[in-house]
Amino acid sequence: xxxxxxxxxxxxxxxxxxxxxxxxxxxxxxxxxxxxxxxxxxxxxxxxxxxxxxxxxxxxxxxxxxxxxxxxxxxxxxxxxxxxxxxxxxxxxxxxxxxxxxxxxxxxxxxxxxxxxxxxxxxxxxxxxxxxxxxxxxxxxxxxxxxxxxxxxxxxxxxxxxxxxxxxxxxxxxxxxxxxxxxxxxxxxxxxxxxxxxxxxxxxxxxxxxxxxxxxxxxxxxxxxxxxxxxxxxxxxxxxxxxxxxxxxxxxxxxxxxxxxxxxxxxxxxxxxxxxxxxxxxxxxxxxxxxxxxxxxxxxxxxxxxxxxxxxxxxxxxxxxxxxxxxxxxxxxxxxxxxxxxxxxxxxxxxxxxxxxxxxxxxxxxxxxxxxxxxxxxxxxxxxxxxxxxxxxxxxxxxxxxxxxxxxxxxxxxxxxxxxxxxxxxxxx
Ligand SMILES: *Cc1c(COP(=O)(O)O)cnc(C)c1O
Numbered sequence: 001x002x003x004x005x006x007x008x009x010x011x012x013x014x015x016x017x018x019x020x021x022x023x024x025x026x027x028x029x030x031x032x033x034x035x036x037x038x039x040x041x042x043x044x045x046x047x048x049x050x051x052x053x054x055x056x057x058x059x060x061x062x063x064x065x066x067x068x069x070x071x072x073x074x075x076x077x078x079x080x081x082x083x084x085x086x087x088x089x090x091x092x093x094x095x096x097x098x099x100x101x102x103x104x105x106x107x108x109x110x111x112x113x114x115x116x117x118x119x120x121x122x123x124x125x126x127x128x129x130x131x132x133x134x135x136x137x138x139x140x141x142x143x144x145x146x147x148x149x150x151x152x153x154x155x156x157x158x159x160x161x162x163x164x165x166x167x168x169x170x171x172x173x174x175x176x177x178x179x180x181x182x183x184x185x186x187x188x189x190x191x192x193x194x195x196x197x198x199x200x201x202x203x204x205x206x207x208x209x210x211x212x213x214x215x216x217x218x219x220x221x222x223x224x225x226x227x228x229x230x231x232x233x234x235x236x237x238x239x240x241x242x243x244x245x246x247x248x249x250x251x252x253x254x255x256x257x258x259x260x261x262x263x264x265x266x267x268x269x270x271x272x273x274x275x276x277x278x279x280x281x282x283x284x285x286x287x288x289x290x291x292x293x294x295x296x297x298x299x300x301x302x303x304x305x306x307x308x309x310x311x312x313x314x315x316x317x318x319x320x321x322x323x324x325x326x327x328x329x330x331x332x333x334x335x336x337x338x339x340x341x342x343x344x345x346x347x348x349x350x351x352x353x354x355x356x357x358x359x360x361x362x363x364x365x366x367x368x369x370x371x372x373x374x375x376x377x378x379x380x381x382x383x384x385x386x387x388x389x390x391x392x393x394x395x396x397x398x399x400x401x402x403x404x405x406x407x408x409x410x411x412x413x414x415x416x417x418x419x420x421x422x423x424x425x426x427x428x429x
Contacts, residue, residue, distance in 0.1 A: 005384050005385055006050060006384055006385070006386065008384050009033045009034055010033055011029075011030055011033045012033075013033055013034075014029065014033050014035065015035065028390075031376075031379060031380065031383065031390070032052075032383055032388060034046040034047075034048075034050065034052070035047045036052075039054070039066035039067060040065075040066055040067050041065040041066060041067075041068070041404065041406065041407075041411075042054050042065055042066075042403060042404050042406070042407045042408075042411045043066070044066065044388065050386065051386060052383075052386050052387060052388050053386060053387045053388070053403075053411060053414055053415050053418065054066065054387075054388045054403070054404065055382075055387055055388055055389045055401045055402065055403045055415045055419075056388045056389060056390050056400075056401075056402055057402045057403060057404045058278070058284055059220075059252065059278065059390070059402065060220065060251075060252040060253075060255075060257055060278045060279060060364075060402050061278040061279055061284050062279065062284050062404055063255050063256055063257060063278075063279035063282070063404060063405045063406075064279070064282050064283070064321055064324075064325065064404065064405065064406050065404035065406040065407070066284070066404075067283075068282070068283065068321075068406065070320060070324045071282050071283045071317040071320045071321060071324070072283070074316050074317070074319075074320050075283065075313055075316050075317050075320075078094065078312075078313065078316045079313065083312060083313075083316070084312055085311070085312055085313060086308075086310065086311070086312070087310035087312060088307065088309065088310050089118060089309050089310050090310060092310065092312055092315075094312040094313075094315040094316050094319070095310065095312065095315050097315070097319045098315040098316075098318050098319045099116065101319045101322045101323060102116065102318075102322065103116075105322050105323070105326050105327065106261055106322060106326060107291075110261070110262070110265065112270065112291075113293070113294050114274070114291035114292060114293065114294070115291070115292055115293075115294055115296075115297045116289055116290075116291055117129055117133075117289065117290040117291070117292070117299070117304070118288070118289065118306075118309040118310070119288055119289075119290050119304065119306060119309065120288065120306035120307075120308055120309060121277075121286035121287050121288050121306075121308045121309070121311055121314070122152070122277055122286060122288055123151075123152050123157075123249075123251035123252075123275065123277035123278060123288060124151070124152025124153055124154040124157045125154075125277075125288050125306065126251065126275035126276065126277050126288040126289065126290045127151045127152050127154075127156065127157040127160075127214070127249060127251070127275050128152075128154055128156045128157060129275075129290040129304050130212075130214070130247050130249075130273045130275050130290050130292075131143060131156045131157075131160070131212070131214070131247075132156070132304060133273065133290070133292060133296060133298070133299070133304075134211045134212035134245045134247060134272075134273060135211050135212075136298055136299075137211075137245065137296050137298055138211040138212070138243075138245065139211075140208070140209055140210060140211035141176045141208070141211065142176050142177070142178060142207075142208040142209070142210045142211060143159070143160055143176060143177045143178075143210060143211060143212050143213070143214060144177075144178055144179075144180055144196070144210045144212070144213040144214070144244070145159075145160035145161070145162070145177050145178070145179050145180070145213075145214050145215075146162070146179060146180055146181070146182040146214075146215055146216075146219075147162055147179055147180070147181055147182045147185050147222075148162045148163075148182060148219050148222030148223060148225060148393075148394060149161055149162050149179075149182070149214070149215070149216060149219060149222060149249075150162070150163065150166075150216070150219065150220065150221030150222055151214060151249055151251075152251075153166065153169075155170060155172070155174065158170050158174055159174035159175065159176065159177040160177045160214050162179060162222065162394070163221070163222075163394065178207060178210070180195065180196045181195065181196075182219065182222075182225055182227065183225070183226075183227040183228055183231040184225070184228075192231055192234060193234060193235070193238060196238070197238065200238075200242060209244075210244050211244070211245060212244060212245035212246070212247050212272075212273070213235065213239055213244055213245070213246055213247065214247040214248075214249055215227070215232075215235065215246070215247070215248060215249065216248070216249050216250075216252070216253060217232060217248065217250070217253055217258070217263040217264050217267070217361075218253045218258060218263065218360070218361050218364055220252040220253060220364060220392060220400065220402075221252070221392050222392065222393065222394070223359075223368065223392050223393025223394065223397065223398045224359045224360045224364060224365070224366045224368075224392060224393075224398050224400055225359075226359065226360065226361045229266060229267045232264065232267040232269055233267055233268070233269060235269075236267075236269040236270075236271075239272075245272040245273060245296075246269075246271045246272050246273070247271060247272065247273040247274070247275070248262075248263070248264050248269075248271040248273075248274050248275070249275045250262055250263050250264070250274055250275060250276055251275050251276060251277045251278050251288075252278055252364075253361075253362075253364060254274075254276050254278075254279070254280075255276065255278065255279035255280055255282075256279070256325070256326075256331060256332065256335055256405050257279070257335075257362055257363060257364050257402070257405070258335075258339075258361045258362030258363070258364060259332045259335045259336040259339065259361075259362040259363075260332050261326060261332075262274065263361075263362075272292060272293050272296060273290065273291065273292045273293075273296065274290070274291040274292070275288070275289075275290055275291075276288065276289045276290075276291065277289070279321075280314075280318055281311075281314035281315075281317050281318045281321075282317045282318050282320065282321030283313075283314070283317035283321075285311065285313055285314035285317060286308065286311060286314060287311060287314035287315075287318060331405070334405075335362055335363050335405050336362060338363055338405070338407070338409070338412060339360075339361070339362040339363045339364075339365060341409065341412060342360075342363065342365045342401065342403075342412060342416065343358060343360065343365055345413075345416045345420075346358035346360075346365055346366070346367055346416070348420075349367065349416075349419065349420050349423055350367060352420075352423075352424075353423060353424075353427050354370075355369060355370030355371055356368070356369055356370070356423065356427075359398070360401075363401075363402070363403060363405055364400070364401075364402055365401050366392070366398050366399050366400040366401050367398065367399045367419075367423070368393070368397055368398045369397050369398070369399070370397075372393075372395040372396065372397035374426055374427065375391045375393075375396055375397050375398055375399050376391050376396055377426045377429075378399050378419070378422045378423055378426045379391055379399060379422075381421075381422035381423075381425050381426050382399075382418050382419055382422040385418045385421060385422060386418065387414075387415050387418040387419070387422075389401060389415075389419065399419070401415070401419070403415060
């Protein structure tokens with residue numbers, strides 16, 4: 001393993017066409033100014049042959065690593081056999097097999113009697129479908145979201161997202177959503193749900209009766225804020241008692257990121273609606289699902305539509321991912337073990353520096369910096385040492401690690417060594 005610091009790259013090293021043609025809205029290529037060419041497993045290689053250990057995994061879209069051979073084989077066979085690629089929502093053999101595998105191996109063993117909707121192929125599409133359905137079912141318009149939540153960039157999803165910079169991009173008022181404090185928002189000072197329950201029951205509170213609550217079990221973009229199991233259980237109870245639908249946005253924390261297939265399994269709760277995207281195709285191909293209780297399926301045919309709801313190559317790899325990784329609890333157990341391994345090392349790194357703390361669940365782990373500006377500098381120092389890591393949180397104060405769940409212990413150790421060096425170099429700079 002080498003921790004050599006590479007000659008630092010800057011945005012000026014990218015081909016001219018990025019600055020002259022691509023919009024200023026581009027972002028990741030600024031922090032990682034290399035032209036990537038190929039990737040395998042946990043590693044990405046750029047055009048000059050430099051290799052990077054990927055501790056970001058497409059923001060959680062590559063839980064099974066890059067170009068996973070077990071998924072690539074059936075995908076290549078499917079394409080070579082002229083398997084249908086685009087199909088709107090026409091029935092195809094690839095879709096039949098996906099629905100059967102998902103029902104038999106994911107839903108049924110967990111006792112989840114959900115209908116499956118294919119919204120457009122992104123997380124935001126899935127969230128929009130969830131919000132629309134909740135409003136249609138209840139006839140109410142207001143949605144409760146949480147502080148520091150992230151649910152996507154379309155207007156409905158933005159309305160339940162916390163980040164003020166992203167919200168400002170909407171250009172119009174974002175309405176019909178009310179934020180409530182997420183778990184531990186007051187550092188344990190205020191009793192859980194005290195405020196929420198009070199305003200729900202007070203006819204003078206000014207809160208419209210909500211259609212639904214939308215929540216992440218771990219807030220990935222919001223800074224790796226972890227909701228306690230008992231907080232999630234209390235939230236479910238509160239929703240049931242007051243006839244409010246519970247939506248769990250599992251776009252980033254689902255598909256095994258925290259251990260079990262669904263991140264809410266540990267809490268033993270059953271959401272009314274669930275959103276999935278990022279790693280559901282298993283291969284980084286665009287795909288999303290919205291799942292909901294059978295009795296909530298009040299859609300009229302075609303009432304929520306989309307051109308790319310039938311991306312069959314994604315169905316092929318999604319089916320194979322289920323067959324390869326979700327036949328037993330082995331994959332979950334391995335993820336939990338690797339997550340504990342990561343956490344132990346992160347606690348060590350945190351203990352060596354003032355103002356640094358470890359946080360996360362499963363294989364969504366990271367370091368929070370009290371001096372918020374350090375987190376971005378640490379990510380930059382990690383990039384110079386050959387690792388891809390990103391910040392999250394309202395002030396970009398958290399270094400968030402999302403390595404592929406398939407990463408080996410050696411790879412995890414290498415990445416954590418790089419992080420440790422990057423922190424030391426940054427803090428002592
Ligand atoms: C990434 C993400 C989304 C949005 O997904 P897109 O595919 O970017 O639209 C929604 N919710 C959560 C929790 C996410 O992490």
